[in-house]
Amino acid sequence: MKILVCISNVPDTTTKISFTNNDTTFNSAGVQFVINPFDEWYALVRALELKETLGGSVTIIHVGTSDSEPTIRKGLALGADDAVRIDTEPSDAFAVAEQIAAYSKDKGFDLIMAGKETISYNSAMMGCMLAELLNLPFVSMATKLEVAGTNATIEHDIDGGTEVLECPLPLVLSANKGMAEARIPNMRGIMAARTKPLQVLPAVAADKLTSISSFTLIPGRTECKFIDPSTPEKLIELLHNEAKAI
């Protein structure tokens, strides 16, 4: 089975976010970048588990500049066989989907996986757009994935519940929590990753449909008002009269 996993390069979850250039650019100075957790913990690790039981290969694809290479190497250290980097700034989800579609359309992947969203732009669009560009079925928010022969059985989250689907391969899916347990690369994996193939390809012409013109930080809360634990009714009164929350 040939699996392609799409990974994003995102600031670590504990990053203090700031902006530069008159609030038009994310300030990456001193920021630790990681594989987007949804791409890593759920999509990539489940892909590796499937490869271990069913055979085949796992390729990582990333759209981004050479700054992302440590992140790609981490994916290889976890156990992916090879990686492809499309050398361009990932301007928006559609532009990324166009790049990945152009690369993957004639490569015969059985399964293309991505995380449900990035923790940086939180759009949850790329995988679904990619499926449309490749004219493949798409399953969003998958929490379980089993493959038998050329068929996948997938459990995924829907509004107010879950759904179990069957779909023949090939397909595109986005992975949510539950797909797999997080893994930590071991020393052998890290050493092996240094020499695994990482192919850098030029970008194809892509559409520019959207861009970000500015960022604003969301201000924190002013101050916490403390209520004596012996008088919780005081809290209810404040929630009703002051916060108008109940």
Add this chain to the structure above:
Amino acid sequence: MSVLIYTEIAKGKIKKSSLEAVNYGSRIAAQLNTTATALIVGDVDCTDLGKAGAKKVMKLKNDKLASLDPQYLSVAIEQAAHAEGANVIVFSSDFSGKAIAPRLAAKLKAGMVAGAVDNPVISGDSFSVKKNVFSGKAVATYTIYSAKKVISLLPNSFAVELNDTTAEVVEFAVNLDNVNSPIKVKEVKKDTSELNLADAEVVVSAGRGMKGPENWGMIEELAKALGAATACSRPVSDMDWRSHHEHVGQTGLAIRPNLYIAIGISGAIQHLAGVSGSKTIVVINSDKDAPFFKSADYGIVGDAFEIVPKLIQAVKNFKANQN
């Protein structure tokens, strides 16, 4: 060239998040000097769609649409957009919106903003749309340049407004002869609780401080008294004390209720990422140095096992006095 809004049914009624989207779409329509048209699949009373601002409701008709498969729906909505000459299509950014809207946007080569939190600012042919980024830590203003635009609205960004307006309801036959989705639905497990966590106005959430799943009775009781949905922190769902559907935070569900009550949750930055959009936050924790107090509006330092039962009683007294 009306503005289209895709809407859905839940538990026999128009979804709350769909009504929010119709309000939103009708405000865009007013800015563009046009009208809003709501799309729906299935049989339901459409009065509320009119009250929310739709001038017209198109009931999408084709047997293949019954399972709400996004591959069929995206084609159906494309056909409706073509028939209406619509360039702007609005969704709710709920689970189904996330599975349909990007597919439609890619089909139409429409610039898309997912999870909008404010009305677009329209200047000529381009829209400026704000959305939350970096998991609720910042807002980004996106510009959409393309003629066709798809926007999904983050649920609970605006309260639903219903007026004395009505919509004309028409049927719209969709042609799906050339579309075949290979996806087969084997089983649907619907959450039987009355309240959908993503939609809930009030959420009672608990963490490791509750010591074990056997102690959730009081959390559920408090939620019931408040008419709230229940949620939990990541360790709680990782240890299987609660279903992962209840996990709110960076890697779980992001929610923004009116009121979020966190009990026995220390408030790691990853948890805050999923709940910081809540309008009012209450934190109950025995550790006065718990970081969550820095992001709370109201706090109680103390033992949850003593405070929560008292709080339940206080809520019951309050509700009894209201009636």
